[in-house]
Amino acid sequence: MDFVAQLTLFVLAVFLGFELISKVPPTLHTPLMSGSNAISGITLVGALLAAGHGGDSQTISILGFIAVTLASINVVGGFMVTNRMLGMFKRK
Amino acid sequence: MQISQAWIDIAYLAAASLFVLGIKGLTKPRTAVRGNLLAATGMLIAAVITLLHKDIVTYEWIIGGFVLGAVVGSLLAIKVKMTAMPQLVALLNGFGGGASFAVAAAEYFKGLDAAGAAGVLEAMAGQSTGMVAMIAIGAAVLIGSVTLTGSFIAFAKLQELIDGQPKGFPGMKFINLILLIGSVVAIGVLVNDPTQQVLFWSLVAAAAVLGVLLVMPIGGADMPVVIALLNSYSGLAAAAAGFVMGNSALIITGSLVGASGLILTNVMCKAMNRSLTNVLFGVMAEGGDAMDQDEVYGGKVRSSSAEEIAMILEPAKRVVIVPGFGLAMAQAQHAVRDLADSLEARGCEVEYAIHPVAGRMPGHMNVLLAEAEVPYDKLKTMEEINPTFEETDVAIVLGANDVTNPMAREDKGSPIYGMPILNVDKARNVVVIKRSLSPGFAGLPNPLFANDNTLMLFGDAKQSVLDVNTAYKES
Numbered sequence: 001m002d003f004v005a006q007l008t009l010f011v012l013a014v015f016l017g018f019e020l021i022s023k024v025p026p027t028l029h030t031p032l033m034s035g036s037n038a039i040s041g042i043t044l045v046g047a048l049l050a051a052g053h054g055g056d057s058q059t060i061s062i063l064g065f066i067a068v069t070l071a072s073i074n075v076v077g078g079f080m081v082t083n084r085m086l087g088m089f090k091r092k
Numbered sequence: 093m094q095i096s097q098a099w100i101d102i103a104y105l106a107a108a109s110l111f112v113l114g115i116k117g118l119t120k121p122r123t124a125v126r127g128n129l130l131a132a133t134g135m136l137i138a139a140v141i142t143l144l145h146k147d148i149v150t151y152e153w154i155i156g157g158f159v160l161g162a163v164v165g166s167l168l169a170i171k172v173k174m175t176a177m178p179q180l181v182a183l184l185n186g187f188g189g190g191a192s193f194a195v196a197a198a199e200y201f202k203g204l205d206a207a208g209a210a211g212v213l214e215a216m217a218g219q220s221t222g223m224v225a226m227i228a229i230g231a232a233v234l235i236g237s238v239t240l241t242g243s244f245i246a247f248a249k250l251q252e253l254i255d256g257q258p259k260g261f262p263g264m265k266f267i268n269l270i271l272l273i274g275s276v277v278a279i280g281v282l283v284n285d286p287t288q289q290v291l292f293w294s295l296v297a298a299a300a301v302l303g304v305l306l307v308m309p310i311g312g313a314d315m316p317v318v319i320a321l322l323n324s325y326s327g328l329a330a331a332a333a334g335f336v337m338g339n340s341a342l343i344i345t346g347s348l349v350g351a352s353g354l355i356l357t358n359v360m361c362k363a364m365n366r367s368l369t370n371v372l373f374g375v376m377a378e379g380g381d382a383m384d385q386d387e388v389y390g391g392k393v394r395s396s397s398a399e400e401i402a403m404i405l406e407p408a409k410r411v412v413i414v415p416g417f418g419l420a421m422a423q424a425q426h427a428v429r430d431l432a433d434s435l436e437a438r439g440c441e442v443e444y445a446i447h448p449v450a451g452r453m454p455g456h457m458n459v460l461l462a463e464a465e466v467p468y469d470k471l472k473t474m475e476e477i478n479p480t481f482e483e484t485d486v487a488i489v490l491g492a493n494d495v496t497n498p499m500a501r502e503d504k505g506s507p508i509y510g511m512p513i514l515n516v517d518k519a520r521n522v523v524v525i526k527r528s529l530s531p532g533f534a535g536l537p538n539p540l541f542a543n544d545n546t547l548m549l550f551g552d553a554k555q556s557v558l559d560v561n562t563a564y565k566e567s
Contacts, residue, residue: 003224006335006343013344017351020112023119026448027468029356029455030177031128032118033323037184039111039131040330040349043191045104046337048142050198051157054149057205060198065153067194070187072161073168075139078184079132080169085177086128088462089121 031085038078044071095144103141104341110134111345115352121468138341174463175420178453182247182319188326189239192333193296196232199225199336200292223283228335230279233292234299236329241303243322246315249307250452256312264305265373271302310371313494313533315452317360317371324353356454363448363474365500365511385537389529392542396523396549398556402563404521404547408485410441412477414514415457416450418491418526422553428490429464431561443470445477445487445514447495478515487519489540491553493532496540508534522546525556 024032044067051064110130117127142148172180203225248254278295282288310318327349334342361368405411413428432442444466450457458471481487489496496516499506516522517540524541528550531537540546549556 003335006338006340009340009343010331010335010347013347014351016112017348018355020115020119020348021352021355024115025119025121026359026446026455026473027458027471028118028121028124029359030181030453030459031124031455032115032352033181033319033356033454034177034184035114035118035128035131036323036327036349036352037181037188038128039114039135039345040188040327041191042107042111042135042138042342042345043188043195043330043333044135045138045142045339045341046195046199046333047157047191048139048154049145049147049337050195050202051153052143052148052150053198053202055202055205057201060201060205061153063194063198063201065157067191067198068154068157069161069164070191070194072158073165073187074184074191075135075165076162077165077169077180079128079135080166081172081177081180082128083125083132084169085174085459085462086121086124088459088465089124089468 028086028089031082031089034078034085035082037074038082041071041074041078043067044075047071095141095146100141100145101340103137104339107134107138108341108344110137111348115348174425174460175423176251177459178315178319178451178456179247179250181453182243182250182322185319185322185326186240186243186247189236189243189322189329191236192232192326192329193236193240195333196229196236196336197292197296200229200233200286203286204289222286225336226283226286227279228332230275230282230295232329232332232336233295234275234279235325235332237296237299238303238306239322239325239329241300242307242318242325243303245304245307246318246322249312250315256315258309258311260309264309268302268305271298271305274298275302306372309373311533312452313449314364314366314371316449316454316456317357317364317366317368319453320353320356320360321368322353324350324357327351327353359448360454363512365508385529385531388537388539389542393529394547396547398549398559398563401523401547401549401560402567404486404523405435405440405560405564406567408435408440408521410443410480410484411435412443412445412481412484412487412516412519414445414447414487414489414492414496414516415461416447416490416492416495417452418553420451420456420460421491422555424490424554424557425460425464425466427554427557427561429461429466431557431564432466434561434564443472443477443480445474445516446471447474447492447514450492450495474512474514481515481518484519486521486523487516489516489522489524489526490557491526493526493538494534494536497532497534497536497538498540499536499538506536508536516540517543517545520545523549525549525551525553527551
């Protein structure tokens with residue numbers, strides 16, 4: 001993907017983000033933050049590619065391992081804690 | 093099994109769409125749980141499809157990292173107390189930044205490896221043009237490291253591992269500026285000659301120190317802003333990592349999170365009537381002479397008892413509860429809910445007034461009260477509740493201080509003048525439950541405590557509410 005296409009995607013997604021998130025009510029701001037932590041764990045995708053590259057370089061493998069660990073904490077911890085909080089809001 | 097790049101990209105698009113739908117779900121409490129599950133499904137799709145990528149040839153590092161991360165993450169999610177949610181979010185922000193940093197650094201070394209020292213730029217040109225790749229790596233490393241160390245400092249302050257007071261030394265801003273300029277220059281040099289590994293690690297170190305120095309001077313009251321801002325940074329770091337890898341899923345998701353953090357930062361700043369620069373550089377608005385506490389309170393503060401407050405509550409038709417960080421500290425949310433139940437059982441209307449910066453992160457009070465099964469439609473925003481205080485018989489202020497200070501509305505010389513507040517003083521009776529007359533984060537006395545219609549109940553928030561409830565039930 002060339003740089004301009006990437007930049008286009010980035011700018012459009014920022015606009016989409018502003019539109020979407022302005023509609024989240026203050027009551028749900030804490031779950032929004034933990035939930036957005038969870039989805040920013042999408043770095044996991046890059047981390048998997050680094051950790052599984054299979055080359056000789058220990059540096060890359062170790063960096064990949066660190067990235068997979070940290071991103072997994074974000075993904076698993078983020079989605080679980082958000083679910084836990086939202087469950088409290090659900091019941092009446 | 094291997095799979096073509098086009099299918100992988102389509103799967104990423106599906107994942108990004110599910111994230112968008114997930115956040116859309118979060119716009120209503122009713123659909124929020126489903127939204128979160130949609131987003132989690134998106135993540136699962138993205139992760140599984142990536143494992144089928146042809147570049148992934150070994151799995152031991154992946155499995156090790158994932159198992160470790162999943163165990164730590166689920167333990168954190170299950171064990172964390174709702175009062176400690178700001179710390180957890182700070183920590184997760186840091187991990188997000190750290191992950192983006194590690195991914196970008198790994199890409200850097202892949203680039204070096206692939207072509208040997210001579211052909212680095214060409215190797216990187218395989219992903220996008222060499223320069224753009226190196227700039228993106230630099231940005232991801234810079235933002236990621238700042239987020240990592242800055243979040244850990246925020247975590248340590250919230251967890252009270254270190255003193256929450258603003259910390260600084262002369263020339264700190266100058267050093268921050270030097271670190272920032274140095275980092276940008278280092279990225280510039282690396283763009284021209286990516287082989288300078290020492291410079292790369294210097295960039296990492298400078299960014300890490302910068303993260304520490306940026307958060308140290310920020311005080312406890314400003315923590316909601318810092319957490320929101322670091323949330324934004326963690327998203328931007330992920331987006332930068334997306335530019336490095338030419339990965340659309342990372343770019344879209346990172347910018348969504350970046351926008352989310354920025355919006356929340358803005359909401360918090362407005363609620364405190366502070367500009368972002370003021371918060372970041374630890375400057376309080378310049379006010380007139382600090383008001384003397386004795387002058388404000390002298391002889392006018394009425395200390396009360398649980399029995400007396402129960403007598404005021406007895407005939408009340410409408411009660412508004414104003415929670416602040418004191419409620420979280422004392423874990424008083426369940427006691428408050430019990431008191432509200434007693435009041436409602438006798439036909440009294442009970443609502444909760446939530447100031448945007450009550451607690452230590454956006455929406456913190458709402459989560460605490462939701463934990464105590466307070467229905468969310470009783471949690472009112474400042475705009476909703478302020479016009480109703482005049483028809484309110486009793487306002488109960490629980491561990492909140494600055495957000496109820498009428499000086500913010502009336503005294504033009506006050507450092508907090510202009511900050512939007514809850515107009516608690518307009519209620520017929522005000523009950524303030526507080527440990528002592530000690531000032532809040534702003535360090536100012538609160539004339540509300542000395543008003544004719546205010547009664548103070550000194551003590552621990554939880555115990556005091558329990559006592560009031562007992563007395564009320566007996567009355």
